[in-house]
Amino acid sequence: MTRTVRNLYFAAVAVFLASPIVVVLGVSLNAKKRLFFPPDGVSLRWYADMLTDAAWRGPIENSLIIATVAGLVATSIALPLAYVLWRHRLLYAKILYGLGIAPFMLPPVITAVGFMVFWAALGHYGQFENVVIAHGIFLVTLPLMTISLGLEALDREMLEAARTMGADEKTTFLTVVLPLVRPYIISGYAFTFVLSMNEYIIAYMVAGFTVETLPIKIFNALRYGYSPVMAAVAVMFVMIAILVFGLIGRFGNLPRLLGRWEPMDR
């Protein structure tokens, strides 16, 4: 009896979470431009439009470049910081870690206003790199947390062994630490990439009138009414997220990455 209740409960949650995606998928494959139920014929023309129409290609390219570089910015800040904190437990590193975690926990509109006045004060408002840096800083939390998790899982006796055999800190880092935390670095980068692709308000407030990212493009297009290309873009977003997180789930330990504690962790 309990099993049936459980399965029904899970099915209800799954339907709630999947139904908007299913509807959008249906709309994106609809052959007619008008939005109507039931769909009328199947076609991939909206996907072709998305990739060929310059009005959509530009934002797609912007978003891909921003997400790729913002992920690098975030990971490059997070790796040395997480490493020093783990290796030396400095108070100063702890404070920096707190600064890195803070923006992500706060409503993003705060960071958005902050970066807006910052770039305006520097006379550098509306530039492409503003978005990259703002995303890199806002999302630095993600690689910071995943890399710290990875380091915590390392056996400190291994470091001791490396040192006894004469390896200095740099060699130990490159030959022992780095290969073992690499999956966590990649996961952190992947989280940042996906969230940067989807971020709206910060991108909008630091450069929204000059740099059109994909979410900004969708919102702008929505104001002028509905177009099936939006549905195709939405499906693409879902696919990217499922692909990236699916790969992490397949090759990494996703439950652990999300905070599951296992008895062998001790």
Next chain:
Amino acid sequence: MSTTATEGTTARKWLLSYPTLMLGVFFVGPFGIMLAVSFFQRVESAFYKPAFVFSNYARLFSSLFLDNLAFSLYLGMLVAVISVSVAFPFTYLLSRMRMRTQTIWLVFLLSVLSLSEVIIAFSWSILLSRTAGVSNLLVWLGLMDHPVGLAPGFTAEVLGYCYLTLPYTVLMLYPSMSRLDPELTEAARTLGASPQRAFFNVVIPAMRQPIVASLILVFVFTLGVYLIPQILGNPEHWTLSVLITDQAVYQSNVPFAAALAVFLLLTSLALILLTFVLGARERIHTAS
């Protein structure tokens, strides 16, 4: 020994210099300037001029802001309560499933959580629309007479919010739920309690602190939602994030927007710190 120690210190300094530079310039910088601008004077037809006035903060007592704040708080609390009530039993059951099943669910939840608000709002507006929405399915099944459109409206807005917060809540509860000792419920079962009684009398009391913490954090999360109210709600259902952006971008009143952002910052920080305090207190209780 002393040379290696100095070497280590230099290496550490060198390693931390880049994160310090980046976070110092691009995190402390924006927040510091925002704080300063919140005391600046607004200049019509320009941005602002440096000053030290409290008039921007005085406007926090205007009805424009207070009405908006009251609605944001009400919506946030409603959504937090719904999300935690649905997510709590879900996470409990999920954390006891096979690892493979858990991973698949986590991939799904993360994918939904990472979706842009604009995509979520757009999808729900289609799902709840009169022409192509779910009500057509109900009409087709004979459960309804004619299709209805729910978006934009308050129900649509709440549904959109819950769609965003539900995966977030599950992922918040997941770590502490997976650490919950299975022996706790097993002991209750051995003593003759039904699974439901064990859940209500053992699991919920043991998870009191994570429940309160996730209610607070989900509430803070709702304060940041920006596009859903605009696409799925009517103007009277717009929230604080919308007001701040509107003031900053469309009304060009950057000092007032900065004051609002500082207010939101302090409120959120206070709430987040509260969850830490609760967590620390709980640990002391359990230890003694």
